[in-house]
Amino acid sequence: MREETFNQLRNMAEKKIQISDILCTEEGRLLEEKNLLDENGLTPEGERQLAPYKVDNAIIMAAGYSARCMPLSNVMPKGLFRVKGEILIEREICQLLEAGVTEIVVVTGFMAEKFDYLKEKYGVTLVLNKDFDKYNNMASLYAAQAYMKNSYILCSDNYYAENVFHQYVYTPYYSCVYSEGYCDEFCVTGTDENGYITGVHRGGERAWYTIGDCYFNAAFSGKFRDFMNEEWGNYQTRNMLMDDFHIRHIKDLPLRKRERAAGSVLEFDTLEEIRQFDPKFQRFADENLDSANPVIQVFSKYSDVKSYHSVPTEQSGGRLHLNESLFGPSPKCLEVLKGITMEDLYLYDLTHSDELQEVLADAAGISSNNIFVHNGSAEVIKSIFSIVLSEGDRVLVPAPGWSYYKSVADEKFAQCITYEVREGADSYEYNIADLLEKAGEHAPKMIILTSPQMPTGCVIGDGDIEDIVKKNPGSIILIDEAYWGYGIDDNVFEKRLITTYSNVVITRTFSKFYGLANIRIGYGLCSYPLRRTVGLDLPLFRASGISRRIAIAAVEDRDYYRAMKAESNAVRAWFTDELNKIKDVKAFRSESNFVFVKLQNADADKVRAYMEENGILIRLFQDKDALRLRITIGPKDLMERVLYQLKRALGK
Numbered sequence: 001m002r003e004e005t006f007n008q009l010r011n012m013a014e015k016k017i018q019i020s021d022i023l024c025t026e027e028g029r030l031l032e033e034k035n036l037l038d039e040n041g042l043t044p045e046g047e048r049q050l051a052p053y054k055v056d057n058a059i060i061m062a063a064g065y066s067a068r069c070m071p072l073s074n075v076m077p078k079g080l081f082r083v084k085g086e087i088l089i090e091r092e093i094c095q096l097l098e099a100g101v102t103e104i105v106v107v108t109g110f111m112a113e114k115f116d117y118l119k120e121k122y123g124v125t126l127v128l129n130k131d132f133d134k135y136n137n138m139a140s141l142y143a144a145q146a147y148m149k150n151s152y153i154l155c156s157d158n159y160y161a162e163n164v165f166h167q168y169v170y171t172p173y174y175s176c177v178y179s180e181g182y183c184d185e186f187c188v189t190g191t192d193e194n195g196y197i198t199g200v201h202r203g204g205e206r207a208w209y210t211i212g213d214c215y216f217n218a219a220f221s222g223k224f225r226d227f228m229n230e231e232w233g234n235y236q237t238r239n240m241l242m243d244d245f246h247i248r249h250i251k252d253l254p255l256r257k258r259e260r261a262a263g264s265v266l267e268f269d270t271l272e273e274i275r276q277f278d279p280k281f282q283r284f285a286d287e288n289l290d291s292a293n294p295v296i297q298v299f300s301k302y303s304d305v306k307s308y309h310s311v312p313t314e315q316s317g318g319r320l321h322l323n324e325s326l327f328g329p330s331p332k333c334l335e336v337l338k339g340i341t342m343e344d345l346y347l348y349d350l351t352h353s354d355e356l357q358e359v360l361a362d363a364a365g366i367s368s369n370n371i372f373v374h375n376g377s378a379e380v381i382k383s384i385f386s387i388v389l390s391e392g393d394r395v396l397v398p399a400p401g402w403s404y405y406k407s408v409a410d411e412k413f414a415q416c417i418t419y420e421v422r423e424g425a426d427s428y429e430y431n432i433a434d435l436l437e438k439a440g441e442h443a444p445k446m447i448i449l450t451s452p453q454m455p456t457g458c459v460i461g462d463g464d465i466e467d468i469v470k471k472n473p474g475s476i477i478l479i480d481e482a483y484w485g486y487g488i489d490d491n492v493f494e495k496r497l498i499t500t501y502s503n504v505v506i507t508r509t510f511s512k513f514y515g516l517a518n519i520r521i522g523y524g525l526c527s528y529p530l531r532r533t534v535g536l537d538l539p540l541f542r543a544s545g546i547s548r549r550i551a552i553a554a555v556e557d558r559d560y561y562r563a564m565k566a567e568s569n570a571v572r573a574w575f576t577d578e579l580n581k582i583k584d585v586k587a588f589r590s591e592s593n594f595v596f597v598k599l600q601n602a603d604a605d606k607v608r609a610y611m612e613e614n615g616i617l618i619r620l621f622q623d624k625d626a627l628r629l630r631i632t633i634g635p636k637d638l639m640e641r642v643l644y645q646l647k648r649a650l651g652k
Contacts (some may be wrong), residue, residue, distance in 0.1 A: 006170045012042055013050060014167055055150050056151060056218075062089060062157075065133070077110055095164075141153070148216060152165065154214070175258045177211050177264070186247075187202070189201050196257070308403065323512060325511075326632060330514075354548075356552055365491055372534060375520045377507045393445040394445060398418070436467075444475050454483070455621065457589070481507060487591040519544070586598040596628065607649045
């Protein structure tokens with residue numbers, strides 16, 4: 001059926017126009033000639049042709065927790081918030097019923113019991129998403145897949161200024177609103193001649209972004225279910241938003257862009273956004289919360305703080321996105337496990353001396369009073385931040401750099417100020433002038449240096465480090481050496497730093513160079529007064545005694561790691577050279593176990609999807625002028641495969 005015909009029939013069926021008004025038009029006479037209309041309205045033939053477009057149901061996703069709406073979201077799901085006198089999900093249900101959509105499915109999860117009243121009040125069907133606290137909203141669609149037909153797919157917390165729903169819908173679509181300024185939403189980057197979305201990117205400006213109502217017809221639902229069930233064994237799929245899953249299959253799952261006016265559909269991310277829209281909302285919040293409760297105040301204070309999460313994956317091969325050592329640890333580490341006893345499992349490690357601490361101190365040529373051990377270097381960093389920082393303090397961090405620094409600073413309500421790590425001819429380099437200028441301007445409590453730097457692989461010179469330390473005696477200088485070992489590893493400079501300056505702490509890990517990411521051991525090097533202070537935040541009991549013995553075996557097997565380092569660095573040099581032979585590709589010199597790569601004229605989503613489909617996970621950074629990749633170095637045969645697949649992904 002032509003869309004123009006559909007619209008006329010739908011308007012008749014939904015009583016949007018009078019039969020007398022339509023029959024006197026040319027379009028009406030044509031419909032009458034085709035036996036689709038008569039003086040009484042739709043004929044049986046008209047109803048038959050319109051029937052495939054009838055909406056079967058609406059699936060409303062209401063399982064999520066909505067952490068950014070704490071503390072109110074601690075006591076009720078966001079869909080049950082009352083905005084402008086109406087409960088959000090009830091307003092949505094009433095609009096659907098008014099439009100003639102009578103089968104409504106609500107997918108619940110967090111505080112599911114609070115939605116039970118909807119069954120009696122509106123006759124809805126409730127479906128429980130048992131995995132609401134583990135995965136994203138794809139888990140809600142998975143739970144409700146038996147109901148996916150000609151279906152509206154909705155969120156319980158959207159507010160529609162006017163009723164946008166229909167009893168009949170012509171084609172699958174996703175509603176979009178235009179944003180002139182930058183917005184961190186799923187922005188449409190392309191459409192075909194029929195208005196179907198061909199490209200979507202997270203974040204953008206002067207763009208249409210997806211929001212609100214989405215419609216799947218039966219054919220679309222069938223394909224969606226097939227893809228979903230086929231890929232459900234992949235953790236990454238289970239943890240996706242519906243939008244991410246659509247992007248992955250955008251060619252096979254076409255959705256038309258349905259343009260809506262600004263303000264016609266709203267999504268509230270925070271309580272403050274709701275208050276701005278509805279000043280009376282505060283009364284509702286007060287009715288359900290004791291705002292003076294100090295516990296509630298704590299929850300509210302942290303409502304906008306986001307925790308840092310590593311990218312989850314169950315894929316064991318081709319993992320070039322986390323900078324794990326793909327050469328593996330010394331075989332002597334595995335030998336340790338053969339000597340494990342029952343006592344090692346149930347007794348705390350309370351020996352007077354810490355053998356790992358002593359071994360590390362000996363290897364570094366320092367006193368054990370200048371070293372402390374923790375559960376990974378990330379925990380070392382977190383402990384230092386916890387001890388040193390207070391609300392309002394400033395921290396200088398490199399950009400680009402590891403986002404974990406900001407996550408931990410946010411927990412202390414400290415402000416991160418970035419300084420530049422800039423692109424050079426063959427490698428990235430620290431902009432020391434920019435760092436010192438900002439240090440002088442902001443008087444930071446801490447300055448973060450990473451060497452080798454993540455994600456660029458560049459190093460900062462000893463002279464520059466010491467200059468920064470000398471000029472900032474009032475700042476803690478944290479030198480993150482997570483990738484120590486791949487470059488200079490004689491500890492001479494580090495020893496002099498920590499024995500000369502009381503404000504320097506160096507952090508290291510066994511996850512990278514030693515290839516022991518899963519034993520969770522890291523350590524810090526610093527002056528004794530700083531070590532004693534940071535020690536106040538160390539775990540009550542030592543990190544796993546088994547893990548510590550494995551770490552000792554690694555430190556003592558110098559021959560293995562000397563050979564591994566030589567092989568890794570040789571493969572890195574070869575891989576860098578090969579990448580630089582490819583047109584529009586620039587690989588920068590690195591002193592770590594990864595390479596940072598700039599791609600001109602490349603589609604990030606295409607590259608990511610192609611590499612993943614071929615079993616290779618890499619880290620992508622979307623920059624202003626180019627796509628940038630961080631690729632972990634592994635054995636040469638693996639890197640040959642990576643090189644081959646990357647060329648294919650780029651069409652080279």
